[in-house]
Amino acid sequence: MVDINVNGKVALITGGSRGIGYYIAESFVLNGASTIIITSRKQDACDKAKAELDKLSKENGKKVTIISLACNIADDKAFEKFYQEVSTKIDKLDILISNAGAAYGETLLKHPIGAVRKVLDLNVTAVFQSVQLFHPLLVNAGTKEDPARIIITSSVAASIATDFGGTYGYLASKAAVSHLGKNLATQLGPQNINVNIIAPGIFPTKMSKYLVEEKTDTLINDNPKRRYGRKEDIQNAVLWLCSQQSNYINGISLPIDGGLYLVGTSKLSKF
Numbered sequence: 001m002v003d004i005n006v007n008g009k010v011a012l013i014t015g016g017s018r019g020i021g022y023y024i025a026e027s028f029v030l031n032g033a034s035t036i037i038i039t040s041r042k043q044d045a046c047d048k049a050k051a052e053l054d055k056l057s058k059e060n061g062k063k064v065t066i067i068s069l070a071c072n073i074a075d076d077k078a079f080e081k082f083y084q085e086v087s088t089k090i091d092k093l094d095i096l097i098s099n100a101g102a103a104y105g106e107t108l109l110k111h112p113i114g115a116v117r118k119v120l121d122l123n124v125t126a127v128f129q130s131v132q133l134f135h136p137l138l139v140n141a142g143t144k145e146d147p148a149r150i151i152i153t154s155s156v157a158a159s160i161a162t163d164f165g166g167t168y169g170y171l172a173s174k175a176a177v178s179h180l181g182k183n184l185a186t187q188l189g190p191q192n193i194n195v196n197i198i199a200p201g202i203f204p205t206k207m208s209k210y211l212v213e214e215k216t217d218t219l220i221n222d223n224p225k226r227r228y229g230r231k232e233d234i235q236n237a238v239l240w241l242c243s244q245q246s247n248y249i250n251g252i253s254l255p256i257d258g259g260l261y262l263v264g265t266s267k268l269s270k271f
């Protein structure tokens with residue numbers, strides 16, 4: 001039997017308070033992590049997620065410390081302060097899940113420039129800064145046999161060129177971080193830090209609420225597996241990417257989308 005786990009590992013999950021980041025936190029709780037730091041803009045949302053994760057841990061006889069610390073990571077000064085505070089609590093970081101993201105959809109001619117900028121600040125610049133800030137702690141954690149891991153949450157939107165609901169900044173941001181991740185994989189690989197990218201399809205979360213409400217039939221019928229993503233789809237893939245067993249996997253972009261990236265979507269825009 002192969003035991004895929006993150007035993008004893010310290011993980012930081014941006015956007016860990018809900019959705020895909022929270023799914024990953026659950027999986028780490030159940031599979032051996034020693035410490036998980038979750039962050040999002042709202043302290044009460046982080047605290048609520050911590051309470052749920054503590055409960056899950058207790059119910060399953062696990063021993064894990066959950067640290068809940070809010071930060072608007074799109075604000076580079078605030079992110080730096082966050083790093084200073086986190087680095088007083090941990091001396092190594094085995095896993096960085098750079099996952100927080102936002103989307104905005106509007107027709108081409110009405111699309112506010114400010115919205116594009118805002119999306120890029122969070123989805124690209126903050127991903128870059130997360131790697132820059134936490135690099136020393138990742139170096140402290142990585143070994144040849146079990147490197148530290150950076151997982152960047154990109155999207156199927158990075159690779160399909162069909163309409164994605166007027167999310168111009170979003171699709172550009174996701175293509176950007178996918179490429180950034182591959183570049184970082186080549187630079188950080190020799191330092192015992194593996195960098196991989198996940199590219200989810202449609203998972204029903206707060207972010208995808210509009211699309212799911214408006215376009216369910218299209219989204220399901222377009223998908224070769226005829227369903228949305230489930231939390232286990234994310235959990236199993238990310239757990240493996242962060243386990244010792246995947247130590248030679250570096251620089252991949254893993255679609256978690258039932259094959260949607262191969263076929264694209266029908267027109268999603270309501271405009």
Ligand SMILES: NC(=O)c1ccc[n+]([C@@H]2O[C@H](COP(=O)([O-])OP(=O)(O)OC[C@H]3O[C@@H](n4cnc5c(N)ncnc54)[C@H](OP(=O)(O)O)[C@@H]3O)[C@@H](O)[C@H]2O)c1
Pocket residue numbers: 014015016017018019020021039040041042045071072073074099100101102122153154155156199200201202203204205206207208
């Ligand atoms: N759901 C999908 O179908 C799908 C598909 C492909 C890729 N993705 C990607 O998956 C990632 C997670 O998305 P999700 O679907 O789980 O969305 P979600 O439910 O909206 O979660 C987004 C998370 O990011 C946090 N966040 C937003 N702005 C932030 C900021 N400025 N600073 C810190 N944290 C911030 C949110 O908390 P606060 O609001 O409290 O800050 C929340 O924890 C994103 O990168 C998204 O692009 C999602």
